[in-house]
Amino acid sequence: MFKYMKTLNYPVNIKKRDLKMAKYLHTQFGGSNSELAAALRYFSQKFTMPDEKGKSLLNDIATEELGHVEMIATMIKQLTEGASVEEMKAAGLGDMYSEHALGVYPSNASGVPFTTGYFAVTGDVLADISEDMAAEQKARAVYENLIELATDEDVIGPLLFLRQREIIHFNRFKELYKYYKKKGY
Numbered sequence: 001m002f003k004y005m006k007t008l009n010y011p012v013n014i015k016k017r018d019l020k021m022a023k024y025l026h027t028q029f030g031g032s033n034s035e036l037a038a039a040l041r042y043f044s045q046k047f048t049m050p051d052e053k054g055k056s057l058l059n060d061i062a063t064e065e066l067g068h069v070e071m072i073a074t075m076i077k078q079l080t081e082g083a084s085v086e087e088m089k090a091a092g093l094g095d096m097y098s099e100h101a102l103g104v105y106p107s108n109a110s111g112v113p114f115t116t117g118y119f120a121v122t123g124d125v126l127a128d129i130s131e132d133m134a135a136e137q138k139a140r141a142v143y144e145n146l147i148e149l150a151t152d153e154d155v156i157g158p159l160l161f162l163r164q165r166e167i168i169h170f171n172r173f174k175e176l177y178k179y180y181k182k183k184g185y
Helices: 019-030 035-048 052-080 085-090 094-100 125-149 153-182
Strands: none
Touching: 019 035, 019 052, 019 085, 019 125, 035 052, 035 125, 052 125, 052 153, 085 094, 125 153
């Protein structure tokens, strides 16, 4: 069902180390409004959609979100490449380094590990899609904050791409919500 393409959805080629930005990006890797949370939310919710239209949309967006997880992880890795222990500690990543060295681990920017408690699956079509729309808006807002924090165009470009995808996903969920509302769900 899944097809892995060996290229990212948008090119990531960060040349300058920036450990603070890497720390901030963790919020979109393993935080409450992260790409990982979105992918698992949509994949889990698709099973209770009442028809193929809903199942397909949630599965398509969940799959795309996994691609976004890969982009964020790639950005984090490139931003930390070759960092010393002292640099990691100075950037507030000493705790992360103690368990994962320069590995990329799903947590938020404060180092709190990812949890499925970040999202809900209610089995109610309209409630789940409402949560999905809210999740996309929250992720968009986080990307806007990250863009404001970024100073490197090599970081800003992928973040702008990811922000735009949040808007597109929101609109697709909004269309699905209206469709199911009209059908009486």
